[in-house]
Amino acid sequence: MGATLQPVEVFADLDRLLEAVRPDTVVVVDAGLANRRPDVVREREALAWIAVPGEGGAPCEQPIVSHLLEHGWSHVIAHPMPVLAEELLATVQKILRADPFSLEKYVAWGAEVRRYRLEDAEERDAAVTALAKDVIAAGSADRVGGLASVIADELLANALFTAPIDEHGARIRQSEPRDRPRRLQGRDVVTLRWATDARYLAIEVRDQWGSIDPVAVARRLARVSQEAATTADGGMGLPLAYACANQFIIGLAPGRLTEMVALIDLRFRPTELSRVASFHVFSGENPPGVGS
Amino acid sequence: MSSNTLQLGRLSVTTSSNRLELSGRLDDAAPLSSLATSELAREVVIDTGGISFVNSIGIREWMRLLRTLREAGIRVTLESVADVLITQMNMIPEARGDATISSFHALYVCEACGGEATPKIEVAPHRDALANLQAPSVPCGECGGKMDLADYPERYLTVFRP
Numbered sequence A: 001m002g003a004t005l006q007p008v009e010v011f012a013d014l015d016r017l018l019e020a021v022r023p024d025t026v027v028v029v030d031a032g033l034a035n036r037r038p039d040v041v042r043e044r045e046a047l048a049w050i051a052v053p054g055e056g057g058a059p060c061e062q063p064i065v066s067h068l069l070e071h072g073w074s075h076v077i078a079h080p081m082p083v084l085a086e087e088l089l090a091t092v093q094k095i096l097r098a099d100p101f102s103l104e105k106y107v108a109w110g111a112e113v114r115r116y117r118l119e120d121a122e123e124r125d126a127a128v129t130a131l132a133k134d135v136i137a138a139g140s141a142d143r144v145g146g147l148a149s150v151i152a153d154e155l156l157a158n159a160l161f162t163a164p165i166d167e168h169g170a171r172i173r174q175s176e177p178r179d180r181p182r183r184l185q186g187r188d189v190v191t192l193r194w195a196t197d198a199r200y201l202a203i204e205v206r207d208q209w210g211s212i213d214p215v216a217v218a219r220r221l222a223r224v225s226q227e228a229a230t231t232a233d234g235g236m237g238l239p240l241a242y243a244c245a246n247q248f249i250i251g252l253a254p255g256r257l258t259e260m261v262a263l264i265d266l267r268f269r270p271t272e273l274s275r276v277a278s279f280h281v282f283s284g285e286n287p288p289g290v291g292s
Numbered sequence B: 001m002s003s004n005t006l007q008l009g010r011l012s013v014t015t016s017s018n019r020l021e022l023s024g025r026l027d028d029a030a031p032l033s034s035l036a037t038s039e040l041a042r043e044v045v046i047d048t049g050g051i052s053f054v055n056s057i058g059i060r061e062w063m064r065l066l067r068t069l070r071e072a073g074i075r076v077t078l079e080s081v082a083d084v085l086i087t088q089m090n091m092i093p094e095a096r097g098d099a100t101i102s103s104f105h106a107l108y109v110c111e112a113c114g115g116e117a118t119p120k121i122e123v124a125p126h127r128d129a130l131a132n133l134q135a136p137s138v139p140c141g142e143c144g145g146k147m148d149l150a151d152y153p154e155r156y157l158t159v160f161r162p
Helices: A014-022 A032-038 A038-042 A062-070 A083-096 A120-139 A142-162 A213-223 A237-244 B056-071 B083-089 B124-131 B154-160
Strands: A027-028 A048-052 A115-116 A190-196 A199-209 A246-254 A259-264 A278-283 B002-006 B011-016 B018-028 B042-053 B075-079 B103-105 B109-110 B121-124 B144-147
Touching: A014 A027, A014 A246, A027 A032, A027 A083, A032 A038, A032 A048, A032 A062, A048 A083, A062 A213, A083 A278, A115 A120, A120 A142, A142 A190, A142 A237, A142 A259, A142 B042, A142 B056, A199 B154, A213 A237, A213 A278, A213 B042, A237 A259, A259 B075, B018 B056, B042 B056, B042 B083, B056 B075, B056 B083, B056 B154, B083 B103, B083 B154, B121 B124, B124 B154
Parallel strands: A027 A048, A246 A278, B018 B042, B042 B075
Antiparallel strands: A115 A190, A190 A199, A199 A259, A246 A259, B002 B011, B011 B018, B103 B121, B109 B144
């Protein structure tokens, strides 16, 4: 937090912390403490509440992350140091600067960003193939290529078939066959972007509907390991993408744009990170266009 | 025993009366439940070792196939379960159903050379260890060193817990 040059106060217990919280405060809480009192996020308005691995520096385990997501936490960082420092800094800067969109926040300056703008819903496979080719060409392991393909496929399917709504909020494309051509024009245009800096592979999908309910998504992700959430006919796509990622970030401009960014950490083996991905939701009023 | 090969989207399926071999992509274009025909024997082995990609629609089709076979009273043994599918089975109980898993692929890494591979692990010789979430070590195909499971055991082995 010191890297933001903002004043930092440290408290040993939640009650003393609450007394100090103001509407413009970014609150960072040990996930273990947050887990014991998850509704603390509703006790005092703040700019953001962020849960981070605390006790002993161990990663956040799935039950804690799920518990916090169920209780409406918008920012849960699951990974220990050094990922924690990078992720916390990016999160806090996005919040303080009110600049919540785009994958460039997560890769080093100068990393080349590739883009695929879908002109037809049928191009989903072509976009995923283009991404997978790039990932392998960049020297990533087959494992990473597989994860990236699943993430891109599911995020694109969500943007193409779940995001579109009518004037009553009904999801008008949800039941459509997914292997048929459909020209994408106006609000239907969807983009896939990706970049890597040898630390992360970042994958971003944008749609122009801004129709997602991040609280509902968080709850669905929280229940990913529970049978009830995974035997229903739909709704498995985002939990699957989340399960393949190390960080999962939703940017939302209601009615205008939904941006989903998934990060795969290329430096560490799976067992050196948390079993579960970090989760963030950001809201913003001035989103970029899908093509930018 | 005669066998046929058919194409479901980008999934290739070789069928005989008691064996299905699946390879390729298990996705929107693969209506798997069409494989549950009356010509199948009462015990069927499904080999998924050649599956390279599974998305959420594909896993739904897979669950429908297992459910249809179960409702038809057909006992299913899963052989060479693909790495991309065994992880789904550990996350979604219905993706395994009540089928028996005889072998599976898992992501392994060599401590000596850092090489990664997805060797096939036979269940029977390691049943007790797998039930305790302990994956066996295997020799590295590159350097002969010792390869160990490269991921959290829960992601691969929860299905073997009693």
